[in-house]
Amino acid sequence: MRIRIYTMLFIGLFLIVGCKEKPEDTVKSNYLDFSKRDDQFTGGIKMIPITTPKGNFKVWTKTxxxxxxxxxxxxxxxPGLTHELYESFDGYFPNESIEYIYxxxxxxxxSDQPNDNSLWTNxxxxxxxxxxxxxLGCDNTNFYVLGQSWGGILAMEYALKYQKNLKGLIISNMMASAPAYNKYADEVLGPKLPKAVFDQIKTFEKNKDYTNPKYTELLFKYYYTEHILRMPIDKWPESINRCFKHINPNVYVYMQGPSEFGITGDATLKDWDVTARLKTITVPTLVIGAKYDTMDPKHMEWMSHEVxxxxxxxxPNGSHLSQYDDQKNYFKGVIQFLRDVDNGDFKKG
Structure with a gap:
């Protein structure tokens, strides 16, 4: 009888322990529960107040x-594009219970759009x-930034000042030097175009004829579909078309310039370069490069060793928007990085 009681107690204890929910199961079961959040009413959207030297404004976020x-x-x-560049994340992050903020x-x-160029500084x-x-209530126990293109510049600059607040950093499709990017565009990517096409594009740019329909036509036909998003224009995702439709050209041209072959003219980012400072970044960092990118993937591989x-x-199949044209490799690598850092299993390499 005593043995039977002990056996029943052991079985009961086993069932209690064995049925205890794992932390990852708890996260998954609560992933879409907004009931305890202050943004349930708006479906995760918050207009966050920010202060600037030119007054107070609000910026749009959605968790x-x-x-x-x-x-x-x-x-x-x-600069001056929108969160819509990332809408493909909806197809991958929720299934992994990863919280992300547009x-x-x-x-x-x-967001608010003040007309004051003095605000557009790194x-x-x-x-x-x-x-x-x-x-958003984030801190170094949970906070990651993922920046693509100009967002990669901003992510690096943020980490260089505030990495104490980060758990991890992801630099997507962005070199650490605007002069190096310009050199790559001019000496590597441009000459890969048909010579007659490249000569026409350079002539338009020399004459500052950036609004010429022929200039735009040549870029889309020969450059964008090779190095921005490797799909026929009529197959581009609606989210990307919507994003470009929503661009703020004032911010874009002021910081990036009117050309797609590097950062040119009097654009404020023209001389930006943090290559010498990368070695001060200590947080786990993922750097993403692509074979057909406007950015040199070899430079970005070097960056991953410099931090x-x-x-x-x-x-290997991606261009500047690898989150669309090489999703298999892009999301597998990003998700693995987040999991490794979160589990304490991150190894550089």
């Missing part, structure tokens, strides 16, 4: 999911990201 240890703030490209920077379509954008982080805890993700 998808709940995960107490993985919260990824998405820094869009441009965000339109000040001046972009869904330093002010960094302070904006820090204010957004605080408003102290870096990993390189290569997208």
């Amino acid at each position: 998808v999911g709940n995960n107490p240890t993985i919260k990824v703030l998405l820094l869009h490209g441009g 965000y339109d920077q000040l001046g972009s379509y869904y 330093e002010r954008f960094v302070e904006e990201v820090e204010q957004v982080r605080k408003a 102290q805890n870096g990993r390189f993700l290569y997208c």
Whole structure:
């Protein structure tokens, strides 16, 4: 009888322990539960107040999911584009219970758009990201930034000042030097175009005839579909077309310039270069490069070794928007990075 009682107790204890929900199961079961959140009413959207030297404004954010240890703030490209560049993430992150935050920077379509060029500086954008982080309640136990293109510049600049607040950093499709990017565009990508086409494009740019329909036609036909998004124009995702439709050209041209062959003219980012400072970044860092990118993938591989805890993700089928034209490799690598950092299994390489 005593043996039978002990056996029943053991079985009961086994069932209690064995049926205890794992942490990852808890996250998954609560991932779409907004009932305890203050943004349930708006479906995750928050207009976050920010202060600037030129007054107070609001920026648009939308949080998808709940995960107490993985919260990824998405820094869009441009400058002056929108969060819509990242809508493909909806097809991958929710299934992995990864919380992510769409965000339109000040001046972009869904946020306030003050008409003051003095606001468009790296330093002010960094302070904006820090204010957004605080408003979202993120810290170094859960906070990641993922920046693509110009967003990669902003992500690097943020990490160089505020890495103490980061759990991980993802630099997607962005070199650490505008002069190096210009050199790659002019000496490598341009000459790969048919010579007659490249000569026409350079003539348009020399004459500053950027609004000429022929200039735009040549770029889309020969350059964009090779190095921006490797799909026929009529197959481009609606989210990308919508994003480009919503661009703020004032912010874009002021910081990036009117050309797609590098950062040119009197654009404020023309001389930007943080290559000498990368070695001061200590947080786990993923750098993403692609074979057909407008950015040199070899340079980005070098960046992954220059930071102290870096990993390189290569997208062999991707271009500048690898989150669309090489999703298999892009999302597999990003998700693995987030999982490894979260589990304490991150190894650089």
